[in-house]
Amino acid sequence: MKYEPTLLNQARAAFKQIWGYDDFRPPQAEIVSSLLAGKDTIIIMPTGGGKSICFQLPALLQTGLTLVVSPLVALMENQVQELRDRNLPAALLHSQLPTQQRRQTLQSLQQKKLRLLYLSPETLLSKPVWEIISQPHIQINGLILDEAHCLVQWGDTFRPVYRRLGTVRSALLKSKPEGSKIAIAAFTATANPEAQKTIKKVLQLHKPEAFLLSPYRSNLHLQVQTVWTPRGRRQQLLNFIKARPKEAGLVYVRTRKDSENLANLLEDAGYKTAAYHAGLSSESRRKIETAWLNNELKFVVCSSAFGMGINKPDVRWVVHFQAPLLLSEYIQEIGRGGRDGKSAIALTLISEPTGLLYPDDKQRAQFFQDKLRSQFREAQQLAKQLPAKGDADAVAREFPESAIALSILHSSGQLTWLDPFNYVMNKSAQQKAEKANFTAAEEMAKYLKHRECRWQFLLQAFGFANEAKSMRCGHCDNCR
Secondary structure, eight states, X not given: OOOOHHHHHHXXXXXXXXXXXXXXXXXXXXXXXXXXXXXXEEEEOOTTSOHHHHHHHHHHHSSSEEEXXXXXXXXXXXXXXXXXXXXXXXXXXXXXXXXXXXXXXXXXXXXXXXXXXXXXXXXXXXXXXXXXXXXXXXXXXXXXXXXXXXXXXXXXXXXXXXXXXXXXXXXHHTTSOTTOOOEEEEEESOOOHHHHHHHHHHHTOSSOXXXXXXXXXXXXXXXXXXXXXXXXXXXXXXXHHHTOXXXXXXXXXXXXXXXXXXXXXXXXXXOOOOEEOTTSOHHHHHXXXXXXXXXXXXXXEEOTTSOTTOOOTTEEEEEESSOOSSHHHHHHHHTTTXXXXXXXXXXXXXXXXXXXXXXXXXXHHHHHHHHHHXXXXXXXXXXXXXXXXXEHHHHHHHOTTHHHHHHHHHHXXXXXXXXXXXXXXXXXXXXXXXXXXXXXXXXXXXXXXXXXXXXXXXXXXXXXXXXXXTOOOSOSTTTO
């Protein structure tokens, strides 16, 4: 692909002026050029690889607005704060904002004062926002999906609005002047070939440029350790932390309750820590993040809500007190370690494989599978009662659980979104989506039992088969 050298030189100059860097890291220049050229793009770069610069810079160089769809409030707040500290025209909208601030942002949006607007998928499709961005005089250059793996991970059963994003572009273009273009770019650190296909299909990307970087990090040492009792698990963690008194780290668990229980236990053992999860208020989360970033807390006990977009280079260890259910979560979470390029350990504790002596992990995985199955069953039941054509909001009033059902029906090909608000049922389609989520869970289980190079397994799973062929990292527990 040929890039416009003048545009790229302007971008380079702006990069130096705003962020103080002399030049891009590969492939930042190519990604920036692709976005400036208005092309659809899919970008897979390891955590800490400088993804946000790749869409922030083109947005600032263009007139008009770039919408950044982001899954977590913490992630939006961190990025927007950094942009504002540099006096850049960026803002965010989410459901927890004070009314006054929300009103001000909507006003800035209406008056075309913003270059970047961060919002959740739910906020993007809320009436007040949609009415403004649909106006013909509001020029929209791009729609960026940050942390795009969330579309695959959460789109069916947790954040169903993700499944409606593919029709946003065509719906907006209907109200814009002729010849308007809106490019879509999806950024993530983790998407295997199957997930990439889903992202391209759901977002309806047109011949996207693809930039795929291997997740391999030579400074990240992967270890999996078997524990035989709940007490043994706690003891392993305490021993591990005790051996690293001055190092920054993270302890991942799977639920809010687990994070609170474990944080209490560690505090009783004399450690200063905090439980971090999506149920905390925005202020509490900010407080914990700041304390951790400033080393007032050496480590945090957190659910998967922690870490996306929070940049702390010197994390020396990441412990999974409970293994994640999906490999994509695992890669995201271990990716918080060693961003400064120095050595970091990623340790996962798993209960013994039979599940007879210590059935915790087996029960947790089973619970996840059962919940998925029941959601799929409910979706099929609801499909029989839904109108053949409908408006999502009207249907939600009649069937309170319909949002998840609609997204499951969409992922199984039984429903098509005509625009972000209206659907039509495909009566002839057969259900087929359930399998993907179960396969993903099985893959994680396989990884934990794997006896050969762990990095080789991960590269293979994420579609880097050529690199995986000759891979023997030499620094995971199996290689050593």
